[in-house]
Amino acid sequence: MKIAIINYGMCNLSSVRRAFEDLGAKVFVADHPTSLYEANRIILPGVGAFSEGMTRLVEDGWVDALHDLVILQQKPLLGICLGMQMLATSGEEGGVTKGLNLIPGKVMRLDQLGCDLRIPHVGWNEVHYLSQDDLFTFIPDSSDFYFVHSYAFVPDSQENIIATATYGTNITAVVRNNHIFGCQFHPEKSSKAGRQLLKNFMNFMPC
Amino acid sequence: MLKVRVIPTLLWKDFGLVKGVGFDSWRRVGPVLPAVKVYNARDVDELILVDITASQTGDAPDHISVSDFSEECAIPFTVGGGVKNLEQMLLLLHAGADKIAINSVAYSDPALIDAAAARFGSQCIVASIDARKLDNGNYGCFSHSASINIGKDVVNWAKELADRGAGEILLTSIDRDGTMMGYDLALVESVTRAVDVPVIASGGAGNYQHMIDVVEKAGASAVAAASIFHFTEQTPAGAKLAMQAAGIQVRRNYIGNIQ
Numbered sequence: 001m002k003i004a005i006i007n008y009g010m011c012n013l014s015s016v017r018r019a020f021e022d023l024g025a026k027v028f029v030a031d032h033p034t035s036l037y038e039a040n041r042i043i044l045p046g047v048g049a050f051s052e053g054m055t056r057l058v059e060d061g062w063v064d065a066l067h068d069l070v071i072l073q074q075k076p077l078l079g080i081c082l083g084m085q086m087l088a089t090s091g092e093e094g095g096v097t098k099g100l101n102l103i104p105g106k107v108m109r110l111d112q113l114g115c116d117l118r119i120p121h122v123g124w125n126e127v128h129y130l131s132q133d134d135l136f137t138f139i140p141d142s143s144d145f146y147f148v149h150s151y152a153f154v155p156d157s158q159e160n161i162i163a164t165a166t167y168g169t170n171i172t173a174v175v176r177n178n179h180i181f182g183c184q185f186h187p188e189k190s191s192k193a194g195r196q197l198l199k200n201f202m203n204f205m206p207c
Numbered sequence: 208m209l210k211v212r213v214i215p216t217l218l219w220k221d222f223g224l225v226k227g228v229g230f231d232s233w234r235r236v237g238p239v240l241p242a243v244k245v246y247n248a249r250d251v252d253e254l255i256l257v258d259i260t261a262s263q264t265g266d267a268p269d270h271i272s273v274s275d276f277s278e279e280c281a282i283p284f285t286v287g288g289g290v291k292n293l294e295q296m297l298l299l300l301h302a303g304a305d306k307i308a309i310n311s312v313a314y315s316d317p318a319l320i321d322a323a324a325a326r327f328g329s330q331c332i333v334a335s336i337d338a339r340k341l342d343n344g345n346y347g348c349f350s351h352s353a354s355i356n357i358g359k360d361v362v363n364w365a366k367e368l369a370d371r372g373a374g375e376i377l378l379t380s381i382d383r384d385g386t387m388m389g390y391d392l393a394l395v396e397s398v399t400r401a402v403d404v405p406v407i408a409s410g411g412a413g414n415y416q417h418m419i420d421v422v423e424k425a426g427a428s429a430v431a432a433a434s435i436f437h438f439t440e441q442t443p444a445g446a447k448l449a450m451q452a453a454g455i456q457v458r459r460n461y462i463g464n465i466q
Contacts, residue, residue, distance in 0.1 A: 014277055014303045023465070048328045118405045118428065120330045120374045124210045124252060124458035138466050144210060144458040146283055148330040167209055189283045189305060191250050193461035
């Protein structure tokens with residue numbers, strides 16, 4: 001089992017790397033798309049704006065490698081925060097931008113989704129499961145995870161939403177399309193519940 | 208539902224952890240790294256680390272120490288003190304900081320907030336304001352560890368910071384800092400009413416009721432505190448229990464073993 005963390009220059013990867021090391025995983029930071037081919041699991045982390053993130057993924061050749069590995073070779077992928085949002089078809093942050101389109105849907109600002117509370121949504125919030133999923137094994141429903149974001153993912157199909165959080169409105173907390181997962185919160189910063197979720201992703205076996 | 212956060216603040220100066228009163232007369236309270244480890248082991252909601260040396264001397268923030276701290280932190284942490292430009296912010300983020308607190312430099316270079324929010328996202332920009340009650344009864348902004356009166360009104364400045372893209376406001380009362388007499392509720396409320404971003408109240412917590420009051424009466428989204436945790440038997444976990452008993456939603460820590 002080898003886990004690759006995509007380094008496209010958008011965030012601190014050390015906490016994600018550290019979280020997997022704590023779990024005893026073999027983990028490496030992939031600085032170039034070619035190194036992704038060594039991995040059995042791929043993490044797309046991210047902090048920052050959607051348009052900037054996609055520009056880097058496109059310009060540095062990550063998009064083709066992800067298509068190859070995730071679509072053709074069916075390697076499990078977990079997107080975190082911006083990395084989860086970029087799984088969508090398009091995003092509106094920093095101008096309407098095309099996403100990876102691995103889970104059809106769009107990313108919109110929280111206030112456009114009916115949230116009238118303080119934005120960004122920062123802090124620990126309960127994550128409610130819509131279905132029992134491999135990713136949630138051992139973690140009680142409604143556990144608290146750490147969120148920090150101003151935009152949220154709205155998948156075209158409700159079936160891709162496997163957990164939500166409430167912040168003025170219902171927010172997509174976790175998405176899944178087969179072997180492709182994404183979480184809006186930061187498991188690497190969510191203490192033990194987050195560690196367990198990452199462990200579950202390591203243990204996930206695609207059929 | 209989003210939970211109210213209890214955030215220990217750690218101030219470090221020349222390798223040691225310190226705590227003062229009114230931003231002055233610093234007392235040594237021990238080394239930094241073990242404190243970070245203890246708070247991580249106790250699974251606190253979040254940590255704020257401020258490099259007082261960089262703030263006072265104008266040195267660049269010590270990102271190498273931050274990197275050591277982040278290795279011990281499975282929880283979110285904000286780093287501040289002496290941050291002056293995007294390059295320093297990038298170094299701190301790469302060192303593992305989740306959020307950067309910007310204070311003094313925002314007065315001379317307010318556009319840095321816009322640039323930082325555009326580059327790193329609003330969610331990792333915490334605008335820090337150190338405020339003191341003036342003789343005329345208004346609250347004024349002070350920079351460089353409370354040494355310089357900027358001549359700006361706190362509420363207007365908080366609004367401007369939020370408009371420029373700050374994702375949170377860390378609001379510290381210089382008058383109450385280290386006194387353990389309670390948060391300055393009027394100060395906090397004036398800012399929570401004026402801005403739409405979350406406000407972290409800081410300065411003055413001496414007991415759990417003070418924390419309950421600043422949330423219930425002044426609308427704080429999070430409570431930061433230092434002396435109460437350094438110098439009394441009270442703990443972040445105790446604070447959360449007291450807040451919960453008062454009807455405030457706090458995070459429930461996950462206690463299972465990772466399997």
